[in-house]
C-alpha cells in the first residue's frame with residue numbers, strides 16, 4: 036500500500052471537476068482522500084437541487100419506519116434503493132465531481148455499491164465506528180477499493196450529527212481496530228456504551244447544504260449524535276471497484292424496466308457493464324443487451 040498519493044488525474048477528470056475545483060485544489064483533494072482519508076468540497080449543488088432531493092425523500096420517509104438497530108439508528112430514517120424511488124438520484128450518483136474521485140481511485144469499471152439517505156432525528160445518538168468496505172473482509176491496511184460520497188442536504192454541524200471521521204484510520208492494523216464494530220450492533224437497539232463511542236481524534240464534517248465529502252471506504256467514521264431540534268439529512272452514494280460485490284444488490288433493487296430509462300453511466304454503475312476482460316457477462320454477452 037502506498038502511503039503517499041502520486042497518481043496524476045486524467046485531463047478528463049480535471050476538466051470534469053473544473054466548475055468546482057481548480058486543478059491544484061483537485062490535486063490537493065485527491066491527496067487528502069488518499070493520504071488522510073477524506074476531503075470536503077463545499078457548495079457543489081444549488082439550493083433548488085438540494086430542495087428537490089429533500090422533497091422526494093421526505094415524501095418517502097413519511098411512509099417508512101425508523102432504523103432497526105444502533106447501526107441504522109433507532110431515531111433515524113434511512114431509505115435504500117433510491118434509484119427505484121426516484122430517477123432524479125441518477126444525477127447525484129453520476130455527478131461529475133463524485134465520479135472523478137471514484138474513477139480516479141477505482142477505475143472506470145467502478146460500480147455503485149450503495150446509495151441511501153440518512154436522516155437523523157433530534158435525540159439520535161452516535162453510530163458505531165465503522166468503515167464502508169468491511170463487508171469485503173480484506174484486512175486493513177489495504178489499497179482503496181471503495182469511495183463514499185456524503186451529500187449534505189441540510190447544513191451539518193457539531194450539534195446536529197455531522198459525520199465524524201478518524202483521519203489516517205485506514206492505516207490502522209489489528210489492535211487498533213479490534214472490538215470497535217460488533218455483529219451485535221446490527222441487532223442491538225440500546226444505545227452504545229461509553230467505551231464503544233469514545234474517540235478524541237475525530238473530525239466532524241461540518242458542511243453547508245449542497246456540499247459533499249469524499250471519503251476512502253476504509254476510513255473509520257460514524258454518524259454523529261443529533262443534539263439539535265432539527266433533522267439532519269444526508270445522502271451517501273458509495274462506489275466500489277468493478278471486481279467487488281456491491282453492498283446492495285443494485286440489479287435487483289432497480290428493476291430493468293426502470294434501469295432502461297436511466298443515463299448510460301448510471302446503468303453502468305448499476306452493473307450493466309464489464310470489468311475487463313469479461314466479469315459481469317450475461318449469457319456470454321455484454322449485460323447492457325438485457326436492457327435493449
Ligand SMILES: O=C(O)CCC(=O)C(=O)O
Nearest residue numbers: 153197198256257258259
Ligand atoms: O449518518 C452519517 O453521518 C454516516 C452514516 C454512515 O456512515 C453509514 O451508515 O455508513
Ligand SMILES: [Fe+2]
Nearest residue numbers: 165166167256
Ligand atoms: Fe458509513
